Amino acid sequence: MQPPPVPARLTAMSNSQSDQDVAVTRFAPSPSGDLHVGGARTALFCWAFARGRQGRFVLRIEDTDRKRSSDAAALGFQEALLWLGIDWDEGPMPDGSTRGDHGPYFQSERLELYQSHMDRLLEADLAYHAFDSSEELDAKRAAARAEKRPYRYDRAGLQVDRQERFARAAAGEPHVVRFRTPDEPITIKDEVLGEAVLPAGEVDDFVIRKADGYPTYHFAVVVDDALMNVTHVLRAQEHFNNTAKHLVLQSALGFEHPAYGHLSLIFNPDGSKMSKRDKDKAIRAAVKSAGLASPPDGTITQEAFDAWLGDKKSQLDHDALVAMAQALDVTLPEINVADFERSGYLPEVLCNFLSLNGWSPGNDLEKFDNAFLARNFDLSRVQKTPARFDRDKLLAFNLDAIQAMPEDEFRARARAHGMRFHPQFMDALTTEQFDLLADASRERSKTLDDMFKTNGWLLLEDDRLSWPISKPVRKAMLKGETPGWTILQQVVALLERIEPFEGAALERELTEWAEDACDGNLGKIAQPLRIAVTGGPVSPPIFDTLAMLGKERCLLRIARCLEVMEGAAASS
RNA sequence: GGCCCCUUCGUCUAGUCAGGUCCAGGACACCAGGUUUUCAUCCUGGUAACAGGGGUUCGAAUCCCCUAGGGGUCACCA
Secondary structure (H helix, E strand, O other), X not given: OOOOXXXXXXXXXXXXXXXXXXXXXXXXXXXXXXXXXXXXXXXXXXXXXXXXXXXXXXXXXXXXXXXXXXXXXXXXXXXXXXXXXXXOOEEEOOOOOEEOOOOOOEHHHXXXXXXXXXXXXXXXXXXXXXXXXXXXXXXXXXXXXXXXXXXXXXXXXXXXOHHHHHHHHHOOOOOEEEEXXXXXXXXXXXXXXXXXXXXXXXXXXXXXXXXXXXXXXXXXXXXXXXXXXXXXXXXXXXXXXXXXXXXXXHHHHOOOOOEEEEEOOEEOOOOOEOOOHHHHHHHHHHHHHHOOOOOOOOOOOHHHHHHHHHXXXXXXXXXXXXXXXXXXXXXXXXOEHHHHHHOOOOHHHHHHHHHHOOEOOOOOOOOOOHHHHHHHOOHHHEOOOOXXXXXXXXXXXXXXXXXXXOHHHXXXXXXXXXXXXXXXXXXXXXXXXXXXXXXXXXXXXXXXXXXXXXXXXXXXXXXXXXXXXXXXXXXHHOOOOOOHHHHHHHHHHHHHHOOOOOHHHHHHHHHHHXXXXXXXXXXXXXXXHHHHHHOOOOOOOHHHHHHHHOHHHHHHHHHXXXXXXXXXXXXX
16 A cells, blocks of 8 residues: 655744844754763853854753653752853753743643644644554564664554554553654755755654653754744754755645754764763772772662673762762763862853864864854854764863962852862861962862862861882982971971961971072971871962971971981881 | 774874865874973974775875775663
8 A cells, every 4th residue: 555645834923023032043852861061062152152242042951761850850950051051041940940931941841832733733634543552663673673674664664554553542542743854855954064955755754742641852952942033053963864854744744944053073082982981981990900809888789780880871970979989099081061160160261162173263272161152153164974982182271270360269160169079078177277278279279179189188187197218208308418307397496486487487497408408409398397297298388388387396297207207217 | 794984203283174284283192402409391403194996187195096004883871
């Protein structure tokens, strides 16, 4: 039996209301997991495109997959966008309110809207109920693959008589609705990639309403973009082929076609696709290289550990990953926007860097802010090729931004970061101590997190400090004609005298003292001092280090250190 | 595998649409020096690319064709 001819299209339906927007873009994430940097870049470009043209930027939540969507994730996306400095004119707000006249902005709340357009299609035979079971379809797919033939839906649903289709659907028999794709080539015009023609038959009769009554992505996106007057759809390149479906659907529904621009993907440095799985992979690699047979203390149970290791496809949850990373001393790769925040990257730097992956203003200009991006962003300069995400360069940009920051801004931002991610660290320090630390750390900080990671010595009880004899410690303390510890012995009396015990006074006195005692070589005393008060060879400039700790604690630490070093010197 | 897209230093890219000013520019990384009380910074210099092959042209990174490589997609997920 021949399939019935393709029916005529519905007459044009005006979906342009009174607004004369030249540019309406939208970011439409599905709320599962966290906002990925690739998604963040898409959002940023959408935002910039609209902002640069006095247009509107819409946030829409595509939660038609009921199994995977969550409200928490939707909120997380909003917070991540706001943190990046991306705001929207329409859509849900984190406080639960909604902006805009084209809502609702959660697809799960737009079901009647979809239904009315679905009915138009069904009535006009531009779509049809199909009663194939998943098993039947799977079998057909498998058969096609076995014959090395591309699978296309065979329109089995159309073999059922029209009246019967409607009757069975009305009777409640499980079914999907499929779109009757016209048998003709489809031309995709893309502002980034150019024009592409998909041969007739390439797009089959795809499902537009699932058995659970929810529209599929393809249908919802087309209806929503039209009803929200979206003029420019900027999205990831993985959607490129889907565009053909959206185009035919728009024609059938009588909607105008928005302009499309497909953005290339963002990859890892090794060329693999960047995904949340990378964190799990990093931990697996660390476990393997350490040859671990049981989980480190304080992480996960042996049972969970075995189950996880036994199933390569399984992934540890976030808390477990963090615990494992800490125990194994590995850094998890940052994948989500929230990861970068936690790692101490500045949002304006992340945006700047993300923009550079796929877009550039030309003229060898690299450093710019979101306002500049909005003013200058255009589709013609968007890169067609995927970009590998270079964390070293991002880190270098972050460093530059921190160095360029005024001292008090750095204090404030570092403090906010500390309160959020290192509360126990902040509790242990007085305001004065923290400011001292921030000022001393700024010029060596690549991230806001650095100072919290490298200054644990400040929090330690004086009698808990220890001095592992590493190579640089041995060199500074024990080696040479006059070993460092003997110089340290001599400087104690001076330190006891210095008042006030502050940076300037310390610098003056110690420098003068080194003139005689160390042949003018401050390093001879600075390193032993640093090691004595911090337990290791690395800390902020020595005078700041001493001042932060205060005289009493310094002297206590030095005294204990001298005992240890004398012992080490005697036994070697 | 079918279909679609892409291809400039290790990486992100400028230059390609309007062929000469490009023996290809910048940034990060890397290498070599230098500054510095540790670390990190900072300064100076350097190595390094038009995927390959055919055309067109006085002239090609830029235009055309082929090959190779890479990516995307083929769900009742978005």
